[in-house]
Amino acid sequence: MDQHISEPLSPILDFSPQGKRPSRPITVEQGPQLQLVPVVHTAIDKPPKKKSFRPQAIPQIGQAFASESLIEDGSFSEIPGLKTDVQKTKTKTRAVSSEPMRPKTVKLGKAGTVSDVPETASPVGESSVIDLSSSPSSREGTPPPAKKARKQIDSSTVDKGKQRVKTAVTAAKGKKEKPKPVTPFEFAEQLKTMGLAGKTQRRVSSAPFLEGYNVFYTGGDRTYASETTRNRMEILVRLGCNLSSKFDQEVVTHIITEGSAGATLQALGMKRMGDIPEHIPTVKWSWVTLGMGSSHMPKEDLDEKLRNHLFNHGAFSDRLTAGMKSVIPPSKKGKNKSKSMNEEDISHISDFTQDKTRISNPRNAESHTIVHSSPKEIPAILPSPSITPPRRLISEATSSRVLLDQDPLAEFYERAKVSLAEDKGFLSAPSDNEEIFPVEEHPKPKKSRWTCDVKDKEIATCPNQDIIDKLSELMELHKAKPGQEDHWRAFAYSKGVTTPIRALKHHPTRIKTYEEARSIRAVGDKTARKIAEILETGDLRRIGYERTEDVQVAQILQGIYGVGRTTAYKWYSAGCRTLDDLRNGVGGVKLSSVQEIGLQFYDDINERMPRSEAEAIFNLIKPIALSIDPNLFIQIMGSFRRHDNRYVSLPTSLTLPNIRGKSSCGDIDILITRPVDDGKTHIGVLPRLLEALHSAGILTEDLAIPDDLYDLEATYRGLCRLPDVLNSKRRRIDFLTVPWKARGAALLYYTGDDIFNRAMRYKAGAMGYSLNQRGLHAGIVRDPQDRRVKINEGELELCIFFLRPSEQLL
DNA sequence: AGGCAAATACTG
DNA sequence: CAGTAT
């Protein structure tokens, strides 16, 4: 097994941009794996792909050699001239195809249009069943001195600051005992008059970035300044701001509150939120800590950052963008990137305007999106999908040569799935209505447990669908909002290990009462009350309450590939409300090139595609890839990505026999690797493939090109479409290349649903391993001070499919 | 009160 | 480095 094959790479693989890649010897691995014996070897991991890092990384073992076998037999040291190439390929060309891969800018009249954002819903009167505690809209029923903020304080800059503050307080009072109760007003006055005299010894760790700000702070209690409040007031003063003891809208520039809406208004001496001048932002304490955490940057930058994050720390949803209006002056609009578009673009543009429903109401559109996307549009040109897997394109070559990859692999995740299901006490179907594409080479008969059949039925017949719909809707709103609280709130609905939505999907009977709902493991008091309300009224008022204009707009904007919460809110505060606003440069917003593409193909990208279309596209790609190198292992992976949590009931009639139900895919993930037993690798295939696919009209736009195309491990993201099909839509597509040995881990990693992955990692972690797309690693040592820091990358790698079943983790 | 997935890569 | 994506 230690044989070294010193033959040049096949010409096929030899095409560095510069023309030739030095040939180099490569050892072959074989044998060991056939015995399924655990193989332990030194790390083969490449160093992190840090551009800055790469050059000098791994002196001896040129990562080029990630060629596993090399390292595995420990003979790399003898291999001459290792370092050479690959490094330099870094300078590779970004554009793969002869023709420009970048699209010619967007700027089209009316494509998707966010027509009208529904009027802001009016807040509910009383709090009945509705739980009004939402974050930016933080209606904490009672004004608990935000422990959240407190926590942040403690953890960031802050330990110091805190201590300091304490001394300050005592000093100010001239005694060490507990200060006697004072009102916030009194305390602020005190600070003002006495200042921080005395404690100047220690300079503040944070720069006084609040200089020039006039801040009014309230912890929510007007009558008693808690320790927290006092501390914070001290900090505010230290940060250089002018602390106002009472609210004067002529003077105050920022309101910082941890109190409820009511308490805050009281402290301000106002009646309604609307009474607060629009130019005064009302934020939570976390906004201050954000600044403290960034005190290293120049005052100007920090100022901007603080402005940009006002919404992120807004205390009340109605005032999320207060004070931001001026940030991005609605400057010169119509800054048309009149780059102009070419004909091709125009033709595509015209056709994605149709479905405007989805635009004005993304959610709704969803349902019919799926319903309509029946495969009818897919002409017969395509190699007939699914049924009889179109000719085993995967080449006999591959399958015969790679006997070992058969069972171990397939069986592995088969087992993993089942094990997980048992583990969790429920059958885990892929988290959305997708199924992992079958591994063609070895269909497994016994995968009954988690096939989509089961799930289809469950979904179609779910007796609590209306509840799920409402909860999902609410979740989507939380998801679009900024801030941690909403994040976790949304997470709790469907992403956690045990969650209401997940549980409901599997609940066999119609829920009728609060108690019944409550009895479900993942359903807590809050959710149970919501369910009860839905049962009684058929509606959930909290939804209307959360669905404020900003959230709706944010939802729409975040639908653009490349736009997340921060950007969405930034644009919102710049005055953008619709996709057209973006196109028109309202507020002077600028889109990145990726965002331009995301905008141009907004509808396409957000739409799921029928599984058959994914297969059709893959079936076009595979032969092209194999023509570049017949020994490639190319495989489509199941995917479930971003916009996939749709819990839509579908007409069963759509369940076409050979399409495996109504299953659809959010994107196409293609894994490429190559057996190394003949001494060659897939290096170099990717760029050629990309070019070929561009030429074939399959790939249309690039979203992200790997830094190093000539890497054993690279990821490409882009858009593709069925060529020669009139008006075929753009679909998201990713190509992943991985070292041969990592294919198992990669397949697992990318095909598993979220729950599955989490469980795997959980187990791996518990056992002191780390699982990522590259493999299973042992010996990860983390900095005890900061779990995020890895001190030691781990010396060993166990390649999972070299393990005997009994040694596999799951 | 604290955790909830973690790791990695690309863009600007 | 922040933001986004997977």
Add this chain to the structure above:
DNA sequence: GCCT
């Protein structure tokens, strides 16, 4: 927002 749920669980421990």
